[in-house]
Amino acid sequence: MVCGEPPAFAEECGALRPVVESLLRQDPTERPDFEELSGWLRSLVRSAPEPEAGADVVPLPAPDATRLPVVRRRGELVRRRRGRFGGGAAHGRHRQGKRQQPPKQRGGGNQRDRQDSLLPPDRSVRRPVETWEEERPARAPRAPKGPRVLREPPRRGEESSSPRSLGRLLLVLILLLMAAAVAYAVMFLPEQEAGDGGAPASPTGSAAPPAASGEPDPSASADGSADPGSQQPQTSRSAVALAPGYALRKDAEGFEVGVPKDWQRSPANADRQIRYGSDGFTLLVVPGRDTVKAGGADPLDYQRDKEPELQPFRDSTWSSSSGLRRVDVGRQAMAEGQFTWQESGGREVFVRNLAMIVDGRYHVIQVIGPESGRDKVTEIYEQAIASYRVT
Numbered sequence: 577m578v579c580g581e582p583p584a585f586a587e588e589c590g591a592l593r594p595v596v597e598s599l600l601r602q603d604p605t606e607r608p609d610f611e612e613l614s615g616w617l618r619s620l621v622r623s624a625p626e627p628e629a630g631a632d633v634v635p636l637p638a639p640d641a642t643r644l645p646v647v648r649r650r651g652e653l654v655r656r657r658r659g660r661f662g663g664g665a666a667h668g669r670h671r672q673g674k675r676q677q678p679p680k681q682r683g684g685g686n687q688r689d690r691q692d693s694l695l696p697p698d699r700s701v702r703r704p705v706e707t708w709e710e711e712r713p714a715r716a717p718r719a720p721k722g723p724r725v726l727r728e729p730p731r732r733g734e735e736s737s738s739p740r741s742l743g744r745l746l747l748v749l750i751l752l753l754m755a756a757a758v759a760y761a762v763m764f765l766p767e768q769e770a771g772d773g774g775a776p777a778s779p780t781g782s783a784a785p786p787a788a789s790g791e792p793d794p795s796a797s798a799d800g801s802a803d804p805g806s807q808q809p810q811t812s813r814s815a816v817a818l819a820p821g822y823a824l825r826k827d828a829e830g831f832e833v834g835v836p837k838d839w840q841r842s843p844a845n846a847d848r849q850i851r852y853g854s855d856g857f858t859l860l861v862v863p864g865r866d867t868v869k870a871g872g873a874d875p876l877d878y879q880r881d882k883e884p885e886l887q888p889f890r891d892s893t894w895s896s897s898s899g900l901r902r903v904d905v906g907r908q909a910m911a912e913g914q915f916t917w918q919e920s921g922g923r924e925v926f927v928r929n930l931a932m933i934v935d936g937r938y939h940v941i942q943v944i945g946p947e948s949g950r951d952k953v954t955e956i957y958e959q960a961i962a963s964y965r966v967t
Contacts, residue, residue, distance in 0.1 A: 591620055822959050825852070826967065831863045833941070834963030836956070847884060857945040857952060859960055860885060864937035871938055875911035876902040878938060879931045885942050886929060892917035909933050916947065926950050928957035934966055 586596040595616055601607050608616065818824060818834045825841070826832040827850060835852045839859070842851040852859040862885065871878040879886065880900065889895050895917035902911045910932035918924050924947040931940050941960050945953035 591624070595620075818963060819955075819959060822963075824963055827861070827863075829861075829863050830967050831861065831939075832963070832965050832967055833859070833861060834959045835859055849885070857949065857956060858943070859956060860940070860942040860944065861960075861964075862938075862940035862942075863966070864934065864939055866938045868933055868936045868938070873909075873933075874902070875909050875931045875933060875938070876900065879911045879913060879929060883929075883931060883938075883940065885940055886915065886927075888919070889915045889917045889927070894918045926953050928953055930957075930961055939964075939966070 582602065583597075583600040586593045586600075589596045595613070598606075598608050599613075821836055822834045823837045824832055824834050827841075829844060829848070829850055833852075836854070839852045839854045842853070844850050848862055848865045850861045850863070852861075866878070866882075871882050889897070895915065897916075898914045900911070900913040902909070904910075910930060912928070912930045915927040915929060916924065917927075925944055926947050926949070927942060927944050929940070929942045931938055933939075941957075941964055943953050943957040943960065945956075
């Protein structure tokens with residue numbers, strides 16, 4: 577804030593008066609700059625007189641030339657021992673013996689016992705050394721030190737307890753176990769492979785179509801029929817175990833299949849389609865109408881593009897499919913899938929379809945039912961594919 581009147585004189589500033597008054601000038605341009613001000617202050621410091629010693633200054637005592645200086649380490653806190661000047665204690669940190677106090681001297685007036693004080697004795701009064709410092713008792717001689725025992729390396733017999741030896745032992749055990757496993761595999765696995773040479777191979781595709789529990793897989797029983805003339809399909813009825821309410825029907829077209837007991841059979845039409853059905857559910861069987869040469873060797877392509885029973889699915893404007901897959905069990909190739917479409921009458925149907933190759937021909941098993949009866953369609957489809965045999 578700039579005042580309208582010039583500032584008062586700095587009369588109480590002493591030698592700094594011109595400095596303070598120049599800094600309080602109203603015009604900032606007239607004030608000294610930093611270099612001028614620092615030079616001014618340095619000249620004042622150089623020309624300042626020495627301070628006078630007041631009453632609070634304590635002069636240092638004159639050093640005693642007769643005594644040696646006490647050598648101390650920097651930062652060490654040392655307090656004066658009482659025994660050095662009057663207590664009679666031995667030198668050192670620990671006491672060597674019980675201190676014997678000499679008889680107190682009684683004095684009058686303002687004298688006090690200097691033997692119990694922390695101050696050194698008065699140098700004006702000379703006293704013998706025995707009065708303020710006792711002789712240090714003789715220390716018992718120490719026993720001579722024996723030769724230093726050198727550390728010997730562990731012997732071979734003692735190395736078994738070291739961690740390195742334990743790790744080496746574990747590594748040897750692991751290698752022995754691995755060698756034993758390899759020897760076992762070399763000795764016994766070839767015999768098992770030779771004994772299993774006549775057994776059918778495991779599936780190369782996805783899992784087989786669902787079947788009823790405890791019943792044989794139709795694809796496994798008809799695997800040998802894929803090679804014409806090599807083996808006939810299995811026709812034994814003893815291997816079929818149907819669920820309650822189902823009966824095994826042997827058809828004149830050369831196959832047998834399990835269907836519900838109350839279902840009726842329709843005669844084969846021009847496309848060789850045999851139908852079993854009741855209450856809106858239908859089982860359609862086509863026993864070997866199309867050949868592999870005409871339909872192709874891939875049952876999945878045949879089911880998707882060439883199978884006549886799925887033509888309504890391909891022609892419908894509202895249709896869907898799921899679960900399309902090919903299953904290979906040994907030499908048996910088959911394909912299955914789930915389809916939905918809308919019939920001409922407006923009914924939505926759910927269809928389970930299976931196409932398999934037997935003796936170079938396609939056999940089709942298809943179950944058709946309403947969209948709301950998916951569980952019933954699946955049950956009929958599982959019983960049909962589990963019991964289907966070519967006779």
